[in-house]
Amino acid sequence: MLLLAGTGALLAAEAADKPLEAVATTGIVADLVRAVGGEHVRVTALMGPGVDPHLYKASFGDTQKLAQADIVFYNGLHLEGKMIDILERMGRRKPTYAVTDAVPRHMLRQPPEFEGQYDPHIWFDVRLWMHAVDGVRDVLAEVDPAHRDAYEANAAAYRAELEALDRYVRERVAEIPPERRVLVTAHDAFGYFGDAYGVEVLGLQGISTATEYGLKDVQALVDTLVERGIKAVFVEASVSPRAIEAVVSGARARGHMVSIGGTLYSDSLGDADGPAGTYVGMVRHNVDTLVEALK
Numbered sequence: 001m002l003l004l005a006g007t008g009a010l011l012a013a014e015a016a017d018k019p020l021e022a023v024a025t026t027g028i029v030a031d032l033v034r035a036v037g038g039e040h041v042r043v044t045a046l047m048g049p050g051v052d053p054h055l056y057k058a059s060f061g062d063t064q065k066l067a068q069a070d071i072v073f074y075n076g077l078h079l080e081g082k083m084i085d086i087l088e089r090m091g092r093r094k095p096t097y098a099v100t101d102a103v104p105r106h107m108l109r110q111p112p113e114f115e116g117q118y119d120p121h122i123w124f125d126v127r128l129w130m131h132a133v134d135g136v137r138d139v140l141a142e143v144d145p146a147h148r149d150a151y152e153a154n155a156a157a158y159r160a161e162l163e164a165l166d167r168y169v170r171e172r173v174a175e176i177p178p179e180r181r182v183l184v185t186a187h188d189a190f191g192y193f194g195d196a197y198g199v200e201v202l203g204l205q206g207i208s209t210a211t212e213y214g215l216k217d218v219q220a221l222v223d224t225l226v227e228r229g230i231k232a233v234f235v236e237a238s239v240s241p242r243a244i245e246a247v248v249s250g251a252r253a254r255g256h257m258v259s260i261g262g263t264l265y266s267d268s269l270g271d272a273d274g275p276a277g278t279y280v281g282m283v284r285h286n287v288d289t290l291v292e293a294l295k
Contacts, residue, residue, distance in 0.1 A: 027045045
């Protein structure tokens with residue numbers, strides 16, 4: 001967490017007259033801040049539906065929004081890899097908080113292929129995302145103590161909603177026969193989901209879409225699909241479908257028919273007025289899509 005000394009009193013005074021102006025990098029983080037902040041925080045997301053945060057570069061307009069904000073929230077753990085410098089600069093000027101800072105480090109995935117870094121996609125384990133709720137609650141209460149009670153109440157209500165969501169995911173995954181609980185996607189964003197809910201995850205690319213994949217990677221995944229008889233793979237809303245389509249074509253050339261089971265939301269939410277326009281809606285959409293394709 002990066003908080004400037006003395007900022008809390010200043011922001012508390014301003015918040016007495018108007019909501020805090022918060023800027024969040026991704027739509028997923030923005031949705032979290034809205035849930036906890038309620039009427040006392042006005043949230044702007046830099047990245048809209050379908051935007052890949054691994055590759056996102058801040059525009060001049062983004063830097064203006066960040067400069068004008070009272071507080072900045074981002075995911076952290078290098079999800080916004082090309083924005084690290086600007087986020088660090090903001091942290092020297094104003095409260096700037098990585099929501100993943102609230103998660104105990106021993107609970108984070110550290111895949112060996114990710115060069116010693118943590119997997120940033122913590123939101124796919126709903127229980128880990130509850131830690132992020134607590135972190136946002138505490139930061140908002142620190143910079144705006146006048147509305148501490150509201151932030152605590154909002155966080156408690158949202159936590160209860162996430163408890164119910166976690167149960168829903170577990171119940172739905174249980175509908176899939178154990179031998180079919182295999183999720184194949186373009187990049188390895190669903191590791192936390194797999195660990196939390198007992199689903200094997202296979203990704204063509206690594207943790208970040210900034211990593212390259214080649215013909216050998218496609219062929220290796222095709223071999224796996226054919227050898228294990230996997231019948232469905234999934235595309236991601238924020239990643240080009242070309243890679244997965246190449247895998248499907250490769251499997252068919254080997255006489256193994258594979259279908260695209262649907263579109264999952266990995267690094268971004270869907271349209272604001274759609275079923276995946278919120279974090280809860282996104283998780284429900286993903287698990288429903290997965291279950292219907294695999295069960």
